[in-house]
Amino acid sequence: MRKALTMSVVLLGAAMAPAMAQISxxxxxxxxxxxxxxxxxxxxxxxxxxxxxxxxxxxxxxxxxxxxxxxxxxxxxxxxxxxxxxxxxxxxxxxxxxxxxxxxxxxxxxxxxxxxxxxxxxxxxxxxxxxxxxxxxxxxxxxxxDTASVANGIGAAIVKSGGASWYFLTADYAFGHALERDISAVVTANGGKVLGSVRHPLNTSDFSSFLLQAQASKAQIVALANGGSDTTNAIKQAGEFGIAKGGQKLAAMVIFVTDVNSLGLPLAQGLQLTEAFYWDxxxxxxxxxxxxxxxxxxxxxxxxxxxxxxxxxxxxxxxxxxxxxxxxxxxxxxxxxxxxxxxxxxxxxxxxxxxxxDTYLFEVKKPAESKGPWDFYKLLATIPGDQAFRPMDKGDCPLVTKK
Missing domain, CATH: 3.40.50.2300 (Response regulator)
Incomplete structure (x- = not known):
C-alpha cells in the first residue's frame, strides 16, 4: 500500500510538471x-x-x-x-x-x-x-x-444637432489621419459636409495659422482631430482668436478628463465628447x-x-x-x-x-453644476458597443473573411 501511494505521488508529480513548466x-x-x-x-x-x-x-x-x-x-x-x-x-x-x-x-x-x-x-x-x-x-x-467609436459617437451627435459644415485641424500622423477620415465618413453619411482641413505637426505650440484657416472656411464646426496637449492648446488659442464669438463651434473629437481638468470648467463647459469610461x-x-x-x-x-x-x-x-x-x-x-x-x-x-x-456621449458640466473636484461630465446617451465600433467585416483586417 505504501508502494502504491508512493507511485501515485510520483505520477501526480509527473502530471503536474508540464503545467508548472508552462510559465516561461x-x-x-x-x-x-x-x-x-x-x-x-x-x-x-x-x-x-x-x-x-x-x-x-x-x-x-x-x-x-x-x-x-x-x-x-x-x-x-x-x-x-x-x-x-x-x-x-x-x-x-x-x-x-x-x-x-x-x-x-x-x-x-x-x-x-x-x-x-x-x-x-x-x-x-x-x-x-x-x-x-x-x-x-x-x-x-x-x-x-478608437477613431470609429469616436466618430459614431460625437461626430454623429454634432451633425444631428445641426452642425452641418465641418473644417478639421488634424494632427499630421496616423492617429489624426484616421480620426479625420472616420469622422468625415460619419458626417457625410448623416448629411453634413466637410469644407476642408489643415494638418499641424504633433506637439505644436502655435495654432495661430491653422485657426485662421479654420475661421476663413466659415464652417459651422471647427473639429480638432488631435489629442492631449495639442487639443488643450488649440482650445485655449481658439478662445483668443474668438472662434466661438464669431459664430463657429469648436468640437474636440478626442478629449479626456485630465484635459478638462487642465482647461477648467469655465472654458470647457458645454463640450460634448465620447468616452468608453468615466470614473464616476x-x-x-x-x-x-x-x-x-x-x-x-x-x-x-x-x-x-x-x-x-x-x-x-x-x-x-x-x-x-x-x-x-x-x-x-x-x-x-x-x-x-x-x-x-x-x-x-x-x-x-x-x-x-x-x-x-458600450461607449458614452457626455457633456462637460457648467461650473455651477459641478459638485466638486473632477465632477465634470453629465451623461447624454449610451451607445451600444455593436453600434459604437466599426463592423468587423468593414475594416479590411486580413484575419477576417468577408461575407
Missing part, C-alpha cells in the same frame, strides 16, 4: 510602453503604469504560482523607438505582454513586432481604427477606444478611481489609464485560468470568452482584435 522563465512579466514625457504623458504616462500595478496588486503579485514583474519605458511616440524597445523586451528582457504603446504610429509599429515575435500586445493607448483594420494581426488586441459612472468605476487616486495624488484616471488596468487584469486572469503564459493559448482564450469587468461592463474581443463594449 518562471515569471510573468508585463511591460508598459507608453508616452511618459511628450504630448500624451498626462493622459497615459505614469498613470498607465500605476493602473497596471493596481491590476498586479489584485493578484497579490503572483499568478499561477509565479511572480509577476512590471517594467515600463518611454516610447516618445516614435515608431522606431517602439519597434526597437518591443523587440528588446520580447527577446532579451523576456516580457510576456506589452501594454501601450503611445500614439497610433508607434503602437502599429509595436504591433508588427508582436506579430513577428508571436507575443501578446494589448494596445490600450492608440486611437486609429487601422489597428484592427489593415494593420490587424493575431497577437494584438485594441482595448479602449458606476460603483465599480468609482472604486477603481479611488484606488487610482490614492496612488496619483488625487487625480482621477483617464479612460486609457483605466484601460491599462482592465487589460492587465484580464490578461493575468487568463494566465491564471490556463496555467500558462503561452501567447497562442492566451490569445485564443481571450477571443473565445467574455471580457466583462467593472471598468467597461459587458465586453467581447472579436477575431480582428477589437475589444467591443
Amino acid at each position: 522563465d518562471d515569471v510573468v512579466k508585463l511591460g508598459v510602453l507608453t508616452d511618459m514625457s511628450s504630448v500624451y504623458a498626462d493622459i497615459l504616462g505614469p498613470g498607465s503604469v500605476a493602473a497596471t500595478q493596481l491590476a498586479i496588486d489584485d493578484f497579490g503579485g503572483t499568478v499561477a504560482g509565479k511572480k509577476i514583474e512590471l517594467i515600463h519605458g518611454d516610447v516618445l511616440n516614435k515608431a522606431d523607438v517602439a519597434a526597437t524597445t518591443a523587440g528588446r523586451w520580447y527577446d532579451t528582457d523576456k516580457v510576456d505582454v506589452i501594454l501601450g504603446a503611445g500614439g497610433s504610429a508607434s503602437s502599429i509599429a509595436a504591433g508588427r513586432v508582436a506579430a513577428d515575435k508571436k507575443r501578446v500586445f494589448l494596445a490600450t493607448d492608440p486611437a486609429s481604427s487601422d489597428v484592427t483594420g489593415k494593420h490587424c494581426n493575431a497577437y494584438t488586441i485594441h482595448w479602449t477606444y 459612472r458606476t460603483e465599480g468605476t468609482r472604486a477603481f478611481a479611488k484606488r487610482f487616486a490614492a496612488k496619483m495624488g488625487g487625480r482621477m484616471p483617464t479612460s486609457v489609464q483605466a484601460g491599462n488596468y482592465s487589460a492587465a487584469k484580464l490578461y493575468l486572469k487568463t494566465v491564471q485560468k490556463l496555467g500558462t503564459d503561452d501567447a497562442d493559448k492566451v490569445m485564443a482564450k481571450l477571443k473565445s470568452s467574455p471580457a466583462d469587468d467593472e471598468i467597461f461592463g459587458k465586453s467581447v474581443i472579436r477575431a480582428d482584435g477589437r475589444k467591443v463594449h
Whole structure:
C-alpha cells in the first residue's frame, strides 16, 4: 500500500510538471510602453503604469504560482523607438505582454513586432481604427477606444444637432489621419459636409495659422482631430482668436478628463465628447478611481489609464485560468470568452482584435453644476458597443473573411 501511494505521488508529480513548466522563465512579466514625457504623458504616462500595478496588486503579485514583474519605458511616440524597445523586451528582457504603446504610429509599429515575435500586445493607448483594420494581426488586441467609436459617437451627435459644415485641424500622423477620415465618413453619411482641413505637426505650440484657416472656411464646426496637449492648446488659442464669438463651434473629437481638468470648467463647459469610461459612472468605476487616486495624488484616471488596468487584469486572469503564459493559448482564450469587468461592463474581443463594449456621449458640466473636484461630465446617451465600433467585416483586417 505504501508502494502504491508512493507511485501515485510520483505520477501526480509527473502530471503536474508540464503545467508548472508552462510559465516561461518562471515569471510573468508585463511591460508598459507608453508616452511618459511628450504630448500624451498626462493622459497615459505614469498613470498607465500605476493602473497596471493596481491590476498586479489584485493578484497579490503572483499568478499561477509565479511572480509577476512590471517594467515600463518611454516610447516618445516614435515608431522606431517602439519597434526597437518591443523587440528588446520580447527577446532579451523576456516580457510576456506589452501594454501601450503611445500614439497610433508607434503602437502599429509595436504591433508588427508582436506579430513577428508571436507575443501578446494589448494596445490600450492608440486611437486609429487601422489597428484592427489593415494593420490587424493575431497577437494584438485594441482595448479602449478608437477613431470609429469616436466618430459614431460625437461626430454623429454634432451633425444631428445641426452642425452641418465641418473644417478639421488634424494632427499630421496616423492617429489624426484616421480620426479625420472616420469622422468625415460619419458626417457625410448623416448629411453634413466637410469644407476642408489643415494638418499641424504633433506637439505644436502655435495654432495661430491653422485657426485662421479654420475661421476663413466659415464652417459651422471647427473639429480638432488631435489629442492631449495639442487639443488643450488649440482650445485655449481658439478662445483668443474668438472662434466661438464669431459664430463657429469648436468640437474636440478626442478629449479626456485630465484635459478638462487642465482647461477648467469655465472654458470647457458645454463640450460634448465620447468616452468608453468615466470614473464616476458606476460603483465599480468609482472604486477603481479611488484606488487610482490614492496612488496619483488625487487625480482621477483617464479612460486609457483605466484601460491599462482592465487589460492587465484580464490578461493575468487568463494566465491564471490556463496555467500558462503561452501567447497562442492566451490569445485564443481571450477571443473565445467574455471580457466583462467593472471598468467597461459587458465586453467581447472579436477575431480582428477589437475589444467591443458600450461607449458614452457626455457633456462637460457648467461650473455651477459641478459638485466638486473632477465632477465634470453629465451623461447624454449610451451607445451600444455593436453600434459604437466599426463592423468587423468593414475594416479590411486580413484575419477576417468577408461575407
